[in-house]
Amino acid sequence: MEANEQLTSAKQLLDPQLQKKIRIKTLTKSSVVIRSTLIILALLSIYAFISFDYKQLDVGEAVLSTFANLKAMFLEPHLKHFTFTHALYQVFVTLGLAFLTTLFGAIIAVFLGLLAAENLTNKRVSSMIKGSVAFIRAVPTVLWVLIFAVAAGLGSVAAVIGMTFHSVSYLVKAYSESFEELDNGVIEALQASGANWWQIIFQAVIPSSLTYMISWTFLRFEINFAVAIAMGAAAGAGGIGFDMFMASNFYLDIREIGAITYFVLAIAILLEMVAIRFKKKLKVNG
Amino acid sequence: MTALLEVNHVSKQFGSDTKALSDVNFSVNEGEFVSIIGPSGAGKSTLLRCINRMIDATSGEIIFDNMNVMNLKKKDLKKVRTKIGMIFQHYNLVNRLSVIENTLHGNLGKKSTLAGVLGLYSQEEKEQAVNILHVLGLDEHIYKRADQLSGGQKQRVGIARALIQDPRMLLCDEPIASLDPNSAKIIMDHLRNISTKLGITVLVNLHQVDVALKYSDKIIGVNHGQVVYNGSPKDITKEDIQLIYGSEAEDLIFDVGGIHAS
The missing domain is CATH 3.40.50.300 (P-loop containing nucleotide triphosphate hydrolases)
Known part of the structure; x- marks a missing residue:
């Protein structure tokens, strides 16, 4: 009985609030912005679908022939215009391009990253480097390669310079952020014992952030591999990307594209596996 | 005095x-x-x-x-x-390095930049580090990573790092x-x-x-x-x-x- 009474009294207490709807989320500025963005995007999508110019294309038929193309590409792959060993060699050329640009990028980025980390330099130098690096990063890699192609001509040189350029900007951000993660106390401790900047960097900062640095560099290597394929096609940098370009635009051979795609996929999976192995080892020993 | x-x-x-x-x-x-x-x-x-x-x-x-x-x-x-040696509440060791490496960090101020960067320490310095760690009762932990130690042990490494400076x-x-x-x-x-x-x-x-x-x-x-x-x-x-x-x-x-x- 008593419990019941208590319950009813609790209900009475709640009642005035129940009449007013209780909101869990308050309407803040950010939620308004997010909602209106979503609504605008939805409206734009609907408008886009309505205003498409289908050119008397039968959607069903188009989908079916796309599937037919995909089937030819991936279920009946073959190599016609070059041999398996040639393809393998070209994949290694592409890997080489990715490796070279990542290596160059990493070396330059370590030093710029040190200068960009706020806890290691002053704020002005840091924000200057971070700003310029953000600008470089905002322009896609392909565009940088084409810009450098003006001076170096289309080909591998432009690709190496352009890709290195973008790798540097990407890695500077990644590295400097992992340097900034370091506890300031450690730097203070070494400063208090009279150690100088370079000693602190190599004895405390880099050992502490080595795992992050390696995993970021590996990620960039994977990105650079993908970009190197595109560069082969777009900038004539050679490698498997160029063969893909030839197969699609020159020989119009869908099945060969399928075969090359499988090649690239195999390498990508291999890279991923190596990266995972590597990181596991680092976590245990490092 | x-x-x-x-x-x-x-x-x-x-x-x-x-x-x-x-x-x-x-x-x-x-x-x-x-x-x-x-x-x-x-x-x-x-x-x-x-x-x-x-x-x-x-x-x-x-x-x-x-x-x-x-x-x-x-x-x-x-x-x-x-x-002047300094010891901190949060020990401030480099977690990924070993106890002896952290101890030897106390010597960085006396070394040339290059030797410090490469972590090259003389036999004497190493012996001194081992001795200090022995006095502080850290013999078994010399090659352990700093983050594997307990708080008290970390602080003793902190003391070792300060003592090796000969302050x-x-x-x-x-x-x-x-x-x-x-x-x-x-x-x-x-x-x-x-x-x-x-x-x-x-x-x-x-x-x-x-x-x-x-x-x-x-x-x-x-x-x-x-x-x-x-x-x-x-x-x-x-x-x-x-x-x-x-x-x-x-x-x-x-x-x-x-x-x-x-």
Whole structure:
């Protein structure tokens, strides 16, 4: 009985609030912005679908022939215009391009990253480097390669310079952020014992952030591999990307594209596996 | 006994209105064990860091070993810093490196840039590190990574890193604040030993008044950036404690009389 009474009294207490709807989320500025963005995007999508110019294309038929193309590409792959060993060699050329640009990028980025980390330099130098690096990063890699192609001509040189350029900007951000993660106390401790900047960097900062640095560099290597394929096609940098370009635009051979795609996929999976192995080892020993 | 450290009229101002230290005066003799006590935010850490110029004091002079630390150029300052070891509440070790590597870091200030960067240490330095670690009871942990140690062990590595500098003075910023009573006692005993056996001056920031009274030769009480007590732990009274902490001594969770009795 008593419990019941208590319950009813609790209900009475709640009642005035129940009449007013209780909101869990308050309407803040950010939620308004997010909602209106979503609504605008939805409206734009609907408008886009309505205003498409289908050119008397039968959607069903188009989908079916796309599937037919995909089937030819991936279920009946073959190599016609070059041999398996040639393809393998070209994949290694592409890997080489990715490796070279990542290596160059990493070396330059370590030093710029040190200068960009706020806890290691002053704020002005840091924000200057971070700003310029953000600008470089905002322009896609392909565009940088084409810009450098003006001076170096289309080909591998432009690709190496352009890709290195973008790798540097990407890695500077990644590295400097992992340097900034370091506890300031450690730097203070070494400063208090009279150690100088370079000693602190190599004895405390880099050992502490080595795992992050390696995993970021590996990620960039994977990105650079993908970009190197595109560069082969777009900038004539050679490698498997160029063969893909030839197969699609020159020989119009869908099945060969399928075969090359499988090649690239195999390498990508291999890279991923190596990266995972590597990181596991680092976590245990490092 | 000569004064190793003299702090004269030192003030420190952060920004335009926050005064961390105002007109602090005291001196510390060679081989003395001095505790600085006071409530949180009283300026203890700032005071300690002004001595080796991790923070630059606004005015006043700090005489260490007959040199005015305040006027030193970068190079001389580094030289002075090699003679002053520092120990921290959070140990501040490089977690990914081994105990012996962390210990040897204390020597970086005396090495050339290149040798320090590459981590090249002489056989002598390595032997010294092993000896110090042995004295501190860390023999089995020499090759362990610093983050695999317990808090007390980490703090002992911190002490080892300071001792390998062959310092004249140790600055300890809350060395036992994150430790359990057992490890805290081990650390304080080590610090006391360093002071008596090696003749190294030890300056400790402490929160535990009872610990400070038990271990020190001299107590410096700080409140609101000012020295409000400076003298022997034997002469400290309830009124002094009240002055330092700004509360009734009875309210604090220790017993002054009991400590004097023991």
